[in-house]
Amino acid sequence: MKNVYIPDIVTISEIREETPDIKTFKLIFKDKEVQRNFNYKPGQFIELSVFGYGEAPFSISSSPNQQNFFEITVKRVGDVTNALFKLNEGNAVGVRGPFGNGFPTHKFEDKNILFIGGGIGLAPLRSLINFVLSNREKYGELTLMYGARTPKDIVFKKEIETWKKHVDVHLTVDVGDETWKGTVGVVTVLFKEIEVDPKNTVAVMCGPPIMMHFVTKELLKLGFPEDQIFLSLERLMKCGIGICGHCNIGRKYVCKHGPVFTYKETKDFLETAI
Ligand SMILES: Cc1cc2nc3c(=O)[nH]c(=O)nc-3n(C[C@H](O)[C@H](O)[C@H](O)COP(=O)(O)OP(=O)(O)OC[C@H]3O[C@@H](n4cnc5c(N)ncnc54)[C@H](O)[C@@H]3O)c2cc1C
Ligand code: FES
Known part of the structure; x- marks a missing residue:
């Protein structure tokens, strides 16, 4: 049986700069x-290892429809991410996974979907x-x-x-x-710009x-049922x-039972969960 702690080797086939401190890495086993x-x-x-530096979890930012590669989008914050940012196309890293439950897409069928992202949080979305x-x-x-901090911090601009x-x-x-000619303020200011029917919409x-x-x-406040609000933690x-x-x-363990939970599941842990 395979040792679940031993990563498989992937090659970095492409690196794209999204913002001054965020890059997307295209990976192939x-x-x-x-x-x-x-x-x-x-x-x-996935859990990604930069050999000699350590391992950290990153959401898969590509769609499962892409079958010959997958992508992660990473913000440089500490040891592993700084080491990853020093690597070049053609270098190798280790990957374990995929892990976690993912979004329950079958429950979203026939419904309107309101996606809400902040900063690097747009990666899994x-x-x-x-x-x-x-x-x-x-x-x-x-x-x-x-919402992003400044116009320069908006990820996936072309997409x-x-x-x-x-x-x-x-x-x-x-x-x-x-x-910047658009809206300024935190993400919640955008509620003024949209019309949603909470009865047939998942957030x-x-x-x-x-x-x-x-x-x-x-x-x-808008009337969304607690089990129609999904958070990736x-x-x-x-x-x-x-x-x-x-x-x-x-x-619950975020890695195994999550990272996606409904508000209904997490609300008792509000202080720690959101
Ligand atoms: C399920 C999951 C998905 C993720 N997806 C992404 C992604 O798509 N892109 C991305 O850039 N990052 C993502 N992250 C966050 C990423 O794993 C952390 O930023 C990681 O710690 C980076 O490793 P590092 O060694 O560079 O930083 P470290 O040296 O470990 O940490 C840098 C700083 O961040 C703090 N920190 C680390 N992890 C967390 C955390 N989970 N919550 C709060 N503070 C933390 C540390 O305490 C430290 O202050 C995800 C995390 C989880 C759990
Ligand atoms: S990371 Fe070990 S239980 Fe979740």
């Missing part, structure tokens, strides 16, 4: 058989949005509310433009600059805990597979 069998759902994550767009007929109206054909996109930045969000806290409050992780106990919220 060295072993073609492993690549063929690497099936994942939007919202799942990008996977979901592209998955939904490639199965467009199964879903209702699509709306995206996304967001292409989404606009099918998705009602609303962007905001905390601090504008001379190039799916990922972003900083403070953003998810205020967005959830607003969604509840982050916790400090080690094993990624429900063994070490590092990532618990209440009795």
Whole structure:
């Protein structure tokens, strides 16, 4: 039996700069058989090792429809991410996974979807949005509310433009600059710009805990049922597979039972969860 702690080797086949401190890495398993069998759902994550530096969890940002490679989008914050940013195309890293539950896309069918992202939190939502767009007929109206710190910090800029054909996109930045003609303010200011019917809409969000806290409050005020609000959570992780106990919220492990939870499941742990 395979040792779950031993990563498979992947090659970095492309690196794209999204913002001054965020890059997207296109990854391909060295072993073609492993690549063929690497099936994942939007919202799942991998544990990535930069050899000699350590391992950290990252959401898969590509859509499962891409079968010959997968992508992660990473913000440089500490040891592993700084080491990753020093690597070049052609270098190798280790990958374990995919882990976690991912978004329950079957529950979103026939419904409108309101995607809400903040900063690097758009990474798992990008996977979901592209998955939904490639199965467009199964879903209702699509709306995206996304906020970044400044215009320079907006990720997936070109792709967001292409989404606009099918998705009602609303962007905001905390601090504008001379190039920015759009909305300024935190993500919740965008609620004024959109119209949603809470009875037939699911809200799916990922972003900083403070953003998810205020967005959830607003969604509840609008009348969204607690089990129609989906949050992708982050916790400090080690094993990624429900063994070490590092990532618990209440009795659940974010790595194994999450990272996607409904508000109904997490509300008793509100202080720690959002
Ligand atoms: C399920 C999941 C999915 C993730 N997806 C992404 C992604 O798509 N892109 C991305 O850039 N990052 C993502 N992260 C966050 C990423 O794993 C951390 O930023 C990781 O710690 C980076 O490793 P590092 O060694 O560079 O930083 P470290 O040296 O470990 O940490 C840098 C700083 O961040 C703090 N920190 C680390 N992890 C967390 C955390 N989970 N919550 C709060 N504070 C933390 C540390 O305490 C430290 O202050 C995800 C995390 C989880 C749990
Ligand atoms: S990271 Fe070990 S239990 Fe979740």
